[in-house]
Amino acid sequence: MAKVLIIDDAAFMRMSLKSMLEKNGFEVVGEAENGEVGILKYKEVSPDLVTLDVTMPKMGGVETLKLIKEYDPKAKIVMVTAMGQEKIVKEAVISGAKSFIVKPFKEEKLVDTLNKVMAM
Template sequence: MSKVLIVDDAAFMRTSLKLMLERNGFTVVGEAENGSVAIQKYGELSPDIVTMDITMPLLDGIEATKKIREIDPKAVIIIVSAMGQEAWVKDAVLAGAKNFIVKPFKEDHVLKVLNSI
């Protein structure tokens, strides 16, 4: 039963991902709407998996990935990105993201990525 922290500035995206994950036996321990909150919540909740949006206010997903990996080099971060953001996904992978999901995400894709962890 993996604990997941969902990071996305859009509540809609957070909720659809949350419903999907909970439906499949994951425990969503928290949500964050930007990178700084994500870092803070990562410390508080120590989730097994973080799903990370890229474009967010205050602190974007790539910076947040870097910071979280600085705090915890073992952190498992899955990038949630849209088509057309290839270059950023690459940066995120360089920053230590484990894998990525492409929006609009399909349930089987999401599960495949998360279950591979």
């Protein structure tokens, strides 16, 4: 069972992701409402996988991604983005994101993407 950390400023999105993941055999080991908290949580819980929102207050997703990858170059991070953020997603992938999911997404797409990243 893969351990997942959810980093997203929207409580509804964290709740929604957690529900979908747990229903599909993932273990949510932590949640964070911004990048700063996310980095601390990552170090605390050592997840197998991270879902990371692109747009957040305090510290954006790409900056958070870079700092997590600096701490753990093997980190498996999947960006969660809104439509129209292709430029940011491209930067995130160049910076080490393993994949991305565009909101709104279907549960099957989320699970399929995370399973593929876990197999990498």
